[in-house]
Amino acid sequence: MLGMLIAYDADGDVVATLDYMVAKDAQGDAVGLIDFGAHEDAGGELTAVWTVESAVGSKVWPEWLGARAHDFRVERDGPPGRRRITALVHRASGHRRERASIEAAIAECIRAAGAAPADVRDVVGGPDRPLLVDDEGRTIGRSPRGGTPASLPVATAAERRGSHPRG
């Protein structure tokens, strides 16, 4: 499962994030993205991916929060060797982002899609599409007012080639 990496200090405060890392073959050509979650689930050490000097550890988180992850501290749980980040707690508001709730939402998305591929981006964001989070750590929707202002005309392909409509 893809996800982002979060590094934390001794107090659990987030000190670094890694949104994605390209995997390359022996020739240096890109072959995809490293699956941080699969590596962690297989018992792999995340130091094989990165090392953050100011951190005491790092784990996978199933959402992409971009720089807003720094507003949180982590809570971890699990048996030795398989500890996971179970929640992100907003340092100002105390709002909690629970891993179990996120994973349940992903599962529901997959179930609802049936045999078709499930689009979970509204639940977790994506490697280059972090969730929008407000100042209290809650997800907010993407603005429907994005894009070029409707009042601006767009040149046609013919105009871009230098052809002009007859006057």
Next chain:
Amino acid sequence: MSEPFGGPAPQLVYGQLGAESRTYVLRDGIHVGDTAGNDRVHLGQLPSGDYGLEVTNPGGTVIIDGTSNMFKIQATGTFSHTVADNTDLATTTVTLSGLGALPTTPAHLGYIAGANTVGAKQANAYAQNDASDFVANTSGGATNQARVMATIVMRLATYLNGSNEAVVESRMSTAGVGASTTWFARYYVLKEAAL
């Protein structure tokens, strides 16, 4: 060539894909023409002999030919850097061992900001100054020369460590801020690739 769909390789007949299509399958690949009959897109074995994608504009100029370079993002992330007041050249690093051993130091793009908010200005490097500072023009002279003095200086850099792994480093100096300083950085480690 292996069979892509688990059975005998599907056979295609060379030529036009459909009576009104401008897409053609030829020995050297797939060609797409425009309404003027010009060959605009070629996917396959190019005139150079190599394989790739070549796109030509209406004027006949090749605009994509696999020889121009662009930057592609290999890894991107963020980190914070906290430094006590009156500290000189404090560094913190992120080592991207997952990229493997690299032949040369990668290019990078980086932005730093003094706050982790949506409205925080993202700068390439930063020096925060106290505008009302004065220095002496000569050693022991009168401190009556106005100068721009920095209270916080921060920059990002990339380099290769002893294992040729990419390292992103933040370096910060502070003086007279009055408290510890935490700044935030976003980095993109890049790779040059042909387009």
